[in-house]
Amino acid sequence: MINYILRRLVTAVALLVAVSAVTFLIFFAIPKAAGADPAQMYVGKSATPRDVEATRVKLGLDQPIYIQYGRFLKGIVAGRDYNNGPSVTHCSAPCFGYSFRTDREVWPLLIDRLPVTVSLALGAAVIWLLFGVAGGVISALRRGSIADRTAMIIALAGVSLPIYFTGLVAQQLFVHTWNIFEGGEYVNFKDDPAGWANKLFLAWVTLALLFAAQYTRLTRAQMLETMSEDYVRTARAKGLKERVVVGKHAMRSVLTPIVTIFGLDLGGLLGGAILTESVFSLPGIGRLSIDAVNVKDLPIILGVTLFGAFFIVIANLLVDLLYAVIDPRVRLS
Amino acid sequence: MSTSLLKDGDPAPYRAGSAAQSFLDVRDLRIHFKTDDGIVKAVDGLTFQLERGETLGIVGESGSGKSVTSLGILGLHRRGSAKISGEVWLDGEELIGASPERVRTLRGAKMSMIFQDPLTAMHPYYTVGKQIIEAYRVHHKVSKADARRRAIEMLDRVGIPQPQKRVDDYPHQFSGGMRQRAMIAMSLVNNPQLLIADEPTTALDVTVQAQILDLIRDLQAEFNSAVIIITHDLGVVAEVADDILVMYGGKCVEHATAQDIFRRPEHPYAWGLLSSMPRVDREVRERLVPIKGNPPSLINLPNGCSFHPRCPYVERNGIPCKTVEPTLAEGTQDHSVACHIPPAERQAIFKSDIAPSL
Numbered sequence: 001m002i003n004y005i006l007r008r009l010v011t012a013v014a015l016l017v018a019v020s021a022v023t024f025l026i027f028f029a030i031p032k033a034a035g036a037d038p039a040q041m042y043v044g045k046s047a048t049p050r051d052v053e054a055t056r057v058k059l060g061l062d063q064p065i066y067i068q069y070g071r072f073l074k075g076i077v078a079g080r081d082y083n084n085g086p087s088v089t090h091c092s093a094p095c096f097g098y099s100f101r102t103d104r105e106v107w108p109l110l111i112d113r114l115p116v117t118v119s120l121a122l123g124a125a126v127i128w129l130l131f132g133v134a135g136g137v138i139s140a141l142r143r144g145s146i147a148d149r150t151a152m153i154i155a156l157a158g159v160s161l162p163i164y165f166t167g168l169v170a171q172q173l174f175v176h177t178w179n180i181f182e183g184g185e186y187v188n189f190k191d192d193p194a195g196w197a198n199k200l201f202l203a204w205v206t207l208a209l210l211f212a213a214q215y216t217r218l219t220r221a222q223m224l225e226t227m228s229e230d231y232v233r234t235a236r237a238k239g240l241k242e243r244v245v246v247g248k249h250a251m252r253s254v255l256t257p258i259v260t261i262f263g264l265d266l267g268g269l270l271g272g273a274i275l276t277e278s279v280f281s282l283p284g285i286g287r288l289s290i291d292a293v294n295v296k297d298l299p300i301i302l303g304v305t306l307f308g309a310f311f312i313v314i315a316n317l318l319v320d321l322l323y324a325v326i327d328p329r330v331r332l333s
Numbered sequence: 334m335s336t337s338l339l340k341d342g343d344p345a346p347y348r349a350g351s352a353a354q355s356f357l358d359v360r361d362l363r364i365h366f367k368t369d370d371g372i373v374k375a376v377d378g379l380t381f382q383l384e385r386g387e388t389l390g391i392v393g394e395s396g397s398g399k400s401v402t403s404l405g406i407l408g409l410h411r412r413g414s415a416k417i418s419g420e421v422w423l424d425g426e427e428l429i430g431a432s433p434e435r436v437r438t439l440r441g442a443k444m445s446m447i448f449q450d451p452l453t454a455m456h457p458y459y460t461v462g463k464q465i466i467e468a469y470r471v472h473h474k475v476s477k478a479d480a481r482r483r484a485i486e487m488l489d490r491v492g493i494p495q496p497q498k499r500v501d502d503y504p505h506q507f508s509g510g511m512r513q514r515a516m517i518a519m520s521l522v523n524n525p526q527l528l529i530a531d532e533p534t535t536a537l538d539v540t541v542q543a544q545i546l547d548l549i550r551d552l553q554a555e556f557n558s559a560v561i562i563i564t565h566d567l568g569v570v571a572e573v574a575d576d577i578l579v580m581y582g583g584k585c586v587e588h589a590t591a592q593d594i595f596r597r598p599e600h601p602y603a604w605g606l607l608s609s610m611p612r613v614d615r616e617v618r619e620r621l622v623p624i625k626g627n628p629p630s631l632i633n634l635p636n637g638c639s640f641h642p643r644c645p646y647v648e649r650n651g652i653p654c655k656t657v658e659p660t661l662a663e664g665t666q667d668h669s670v671a672c673h674i675p676p677a678e679r680q681a682i683f684k685s686d687i688a689p690s691l
């Protein structure tokens with residue numbers, strides 16, 4: 001078990017390094033190869049050639065790529081200074097880069113936006129887990145019934161309809177036509193919990209619909225498979241009530257793959273739900289990245305990408321560890 | 334169904350034409366599955382009796398309906414997909430027409446089952462102990478600690494070494510033989526009066542096989558249970574069964590005492606089973622004659638005698654094997670056989686053609 005944990009940890013760290021290297025390459029080497037000048041992109045089109053040169057030196061863009069990458073890694077661990085003679089810009093650890101456009105460190109920008117993204121992702125996750133899993137179980141147990149068919153049709157619609165469609169329709173109906181929810185700016189949970197939920201509710205449901213659909217289908221398939229397992233028959237043969245057979249013996253196995261998918265989905269979402277945040281004007285990490293892309297603010301784009309990748313790697317690690325908790329065959333082998 | 338008028342606790346009704354009821358009395362049991370390809374008649378008109386303290390061996394090739402029969406007795410078929418008719422009387426109580434809830438309370442307690450494959454039949458995520466404890470606590474209002482003590486005691490009884498330690502192991506940490514023992518411990522934890530063992534030894538090597546059979550026999554003697562042992566290997570039931578029922582294509586083709594089945598079998602299919610049975614005292618392999626052909630499709634059973642495409646004696650002396658289905662006729666001394674060959678001739682064929690080569 002200790003071995004397993006260590007192996008996973010090492011893998012996760014290796015993955016993080018690899019992901020950061022690849023991301024770094026994409027953001028620094030490729031623009032260069034494509035003839036774009038990163039220094040120019042940093043300062044904007046209106047800058048004078050002297051400014052561009054100064055920026056190049058200050059950011060170390062004149063150095064070979066591995067030195068740049070080394071400095072970048074060091075920045076994450078220990079912070080770094082960008083300096084060009086007298087002009088020194090400090091970026092404290094963890095330094096995910098410095099946006100010279102906005103004159104801000106990237107990390108605090110990310111941390112600022114994180115609560116919005118977390119609120120969106122967790123709220124949606126609760127909804128899609130509840131409805132997706134419950135829908136899948138009911139569908140499987142009543143296979144072929146009207147409830148099953150309805151759930152499957154909703155699920156099909158859920159996976160096929162894009163967020164910008166469902167999101168816009170939902171907003172139009174519930175905010176503008178029926179005035180059930182307020183539109184307007186996002187508010188913090190701390191300041192106004194009711195307002196927070198009010199603003200987020202439609203976004204939660206819209207995002208959850210997409211995932212609930214997948215979870216319904218997955219749960220249904222998994223449940224149907226599990227119900228024909230020999231050990232479920234054994235549970236019945238013991239004289240257990242059907243409720244216990246399904247709720248305990250079958251569910252235990254059904255939940256295993258769901259936990260895996262859930263961890264990865266949540267990890268992915270925490271890196272920013274670009275579409276949902278855009279459609280519902282939520283100032284989360286997804287919006288940060290969209291805005292950064294629009295003005296080609298490279299450090300922010302790099303920071304957001306790495307941040308998202310980190311969440312996915314960490315989610316992967318947690319899922320692997322959780323797997324060992326769930327499945328004794330993993331834990332004890 | 335006539336039994337729907339019965340309330341719990343009413344005495345078993347008198348039924349015209351029926352003999353006194355045995356402890357287990359299965360009458361004209363039919364279990365059909367509706368599938369996309371047609372109706373699978375997995376069990377089609379099975380009748381047998383069994384008393385407490387006795388052992389019945391049900392023998393037949395793969396797919397002959399043995400497991401379906403046992404699951405039917407325990408009420409483990411899904412009501413939706415399986416169409417079940419006939420009667421199953423257990424200790425004077427009819428089960429096919431009984432409420433599922435009533436059958437549930439009997440399942441695991443009064444009647445229980447040892448499943449075919451203990452690796453897949455035990456839940457991989459729960460310890461062996463937890464699974465036995467659960468089986469005990471469904472039917473006994475006892476504390477977890479008491480149930481655990483009982484589980485350890487059962488594991489000890491079935492010969493698991495260091496039971497107080499192994500009780501916390503998961504099924505995958507047990508060897509095949511130990512898993513089968515644990516499965517037996519779980520089935521016997523409530524002292525069932527009817528125990529159905531579905532191929533309890535198939536996956537095990539010969540020594541362990543013998544130990545498991547001994548174990549079942551000992552436990553049976555102790556609790557005076559009725560036991561059904563299901564197998565496709567006649568050797569397994571040779572020593573433990575009092576009666577043997579030979580199944581072919583969902584039907585009984587021969588039913589007699591174990592002695593009779595081994596010394597005086599009358600059905601050509603039973604002859605085939607005997608000839609293909611490996612014996613310790615028979616060293617030459619080539620004398621092991623498998624039955625030619627394949628088990629029949631249960632959706633489209635051959636007309637007449639369903640064994641006829643594989644039978645060496647088909648249409649012998651003009652008997653109507655291909656058109657008329659032979660009925661299970663009682664011969665001498667409770668020995669029933671479903672075959673058109675006249676009894677005296679069957680016995681003669683066995684003596685002259687089959688017995689010498691066994």
Ligand SMILES: Nc1ncnc2c1ncn2[C@@H]1O[C@H](COP(=O)(O)OP(=O)(O)OP(=O)(O)O)[C@@H](O)[C@H]1O
Pocket residue numbers: 366367368373375393394395396397398399400401402414449565631
């Ligand atoms: N739920 C079901 N739906 C449809 N067909 C079924 C179902 N259960 C069993 N059958 C069919 O019934 C037939 C008898 O199966 P059964 O499991 O009783 O065979 P068996 O005699 O136990 O064989 P084995 O020695 O391989 O265990 C098989 O052809 C099987 O495919």
Ligand code: SF4
Pocket residue numbers: 600601602638639640641642644645646647648649652654659671672673674
């Ligand atoms: S009835 Fe005919 S085909 Fe069937 S077992 Fe007897 S001899 Fe063979």
Ligand SMILES: [Mg+2]
Pocket residue numbers: 399400401449531
């Ligand atoms: Mg079977």
